[in-house]
Amino acid sequence: MSSLFVPLALGCLVALLSALVVVLVRRPIYAAISLLVHSLSLAALFALLSEPMVAVGQLIIYSGAIVVLFLFVVTLLPTGGRELSPNGSRIAMAGVASGSLLVAFAAVLGVGAPPAKPPVDLGPYAVGLALFGPNVLIAFELTAPLLLVAMIGAVVIWRRHEPSSRVAHKPPAVVEPRHLVMHR
């Protein structure tokens, strides 16, 4: 366990620092890149906690798909993602809310983690059995329609807010009078 402590501490430190950068930086492009570092450090933490399947899923789904989606959206933003600065009440509200959340969670988690049972094999075989087992099967099957609905919903939201003037009030094409040129 002691051999794992230093890499775990390093991963936790990187995850915390990159999360702070995501929250505090003002430009969304830097926040998206920091989110990439954050998800990579979490994948490293999952791998250190001997959960290879979740680590690979975090790499593929999170770093590969979600963060890249964020990067695409940030490049689509007008005005480079400029943002109104937070006023004092907003800063106070954020401080109070996160502080009280921190205190509440610290009180709940203050008892500490229960002693770990001897590690069992949580490789792909065990995860596959659990995914199709009786406990998780319905949730696992429902992720398919969830993704489908999310995809269709994104297209519908995008099309609904499309400016209709582009289609409806198309200016009539100006027909230039053609000049007949007689070639000899």
Add this chain to the structure above:
Amino acid sequence: MISENLVLGTSTLLFAIGAAGVLLHRHPVAMLMAVEIMLNAANLLIVLGARVNGNADAESAALIVLVLAAAEAVIGLALALALFRRKPLPDIDEAVEIRG
């Protein structure tokens, strides 16, 4: 034991950082990034529980949370971009109603 407590504390701090980010920002995309941090914190706790209890069900739940985060990001970013079409410099407080 010390390592588990370290991961517990990290997860708690990450969730608080994410909550502060959601309340601090007025930019919908930045808010969504903070929500992703909160989801990651919850996932870290689930993975820690799976390891401590040696439970493969919890590990598959962590995978399902990943898929959920993907769906949430897709819908949230589509809404954010729809908001940007109305106004180039958006304030999330002004989006008081969602109409077609």
